[in-house]
Amino acid sequence: MAHGHSAQDLMRPAGSAQPAMSVREVSLTLGGPPGRLILDAISFDVRQGEFLSIVGPSGCGKTTLLRLMAGLMPPTSGEITFEGAPVRRPSLSRAIVFQDYTNALLPWRTVSANIALSLEARGVARAERDDRVAALLKKMGLQHAAAQFPGQLSGGMQQRVQIARCLAQQPRIMLMDEPFGALDAITRQGLQDELMALAADEKMTVAFITHDLEEAIYLGDRVFVLAANPGRVVEEIEVGLERPRHQLLTREDPRFLKHRHRLFGLLQGH
């Protein structure tokens, strides 16, 4: 099951199947009039089952773009479709992992109850919830924290809870906003590998936002690079590194280094 993605799958040309999500000429102006152009005519597809990394400098509009993709706010112009239907409002089929986990978990609910929130949203019967929650706790390595409150957990654990809650939604796409940005390097690497294994297991479609270009390459099937002022896509690369990936070996792979050089240059504005 873990070998769901073959290299051919990942590199099939766009258009061979309906994309999971399609972003067409999306622009966003905030404030004003005249206002400030935050995102400028952004177009791309998220392919079915792919892990798409979106990398860009701080303030370039990554979070804003993700909010548009989630349906939390509408674009000023352009259109976003998910599985062929226009995105107008948030949907349980699109799970969001928020950048700021301290404000994304309900502090008065235990870890179990936070995960159960998604099940409540889906109308899963009470009797069934406990089993589902138990399975997710196990999957995310949270069993011993089940009865704890978010305020008692480390950042890494809290982010695990957020991911578990998203999985409980049984979404068809995961939208992740710098989920590991606030974590220390070790925790971060651990979670990166867990997330990759999870995505492979579940054949998940993921749009993963980060400002860390190594993380973008390491995790992604493709990487989009955003530039700031206004936010726009300036580059797209196919990563083409085989899976499963390895924290040391993959990062030492010449192709990894080549991507890294290229993206580094772009992010510096050369």
Added chain:
Amino acid sequence: MTALSRAARRHGPAVLFVAALLGAWQGLADLQVISPVFFPAPSRAFEELAFSASDGSLWTSAWATIKRMLGGWLLASAAGIVIGGAIGSSRTARDYLEPTLEFMRPLPASAIIPVAILFLGLSGSMALAVIAFGAIWPVLLGAAHGFATSRRGLRDVAAALEFGPVQWMWKFSLPAAMPDILSGARISLAIALILAVVTEMQASLPGLGYDIFMAQRSFRSAELYAGLIALGVIGFIVNHGLAMFERRVLSWREPQS
């Protein structure tokens, strides 16, 4: 054993102080500097307390006052959470309600009593109305503040999970406002006890307040002090009970690890 010694260390000073106070009271009363008609010895007050406890009148009165206090407090809390919640979460509700409430808030509850008597007579419901009016403010302000605190992150979570406005209130807003509501409710409870006693005195309704009032009228000072002691005990127990409830409900706020 360790639990016992810990309790002794924690509560010992308070117990000592109370004992010293009672000792001083007893000593002063024994010297009869002030006439025992106004200033009975504590031993007499406790005798009176024991007597009324054994003939049941203490329990009847205390229960009447407690019911009055709790009834008024529950009314105040329910109305306070609803009105405060509306003000805290809706701009429109605030624009409509706030000026009127700001006008009513400084009115002393005891000044409302004549109006309440006019409408409801010398009745238990009059007392409930007065208590609710006087006790509503802390819980109302707490709720308004709790609901007004903006929680954009949680709003996004609720939206992402497709929760509607009712569920937003129930699953997000209300629990988030709970700490503010509960700290207001505790102050409200103290006010409710005060007003239960005041309405009993003013409207001759059964209860400890009425007993104290009558004892004073007929110079039965030991009975008067016995009533005061009983009121103090009720206030103490009720406040601690609510504090314990608060700690339980808000246990998520204390990081334990």
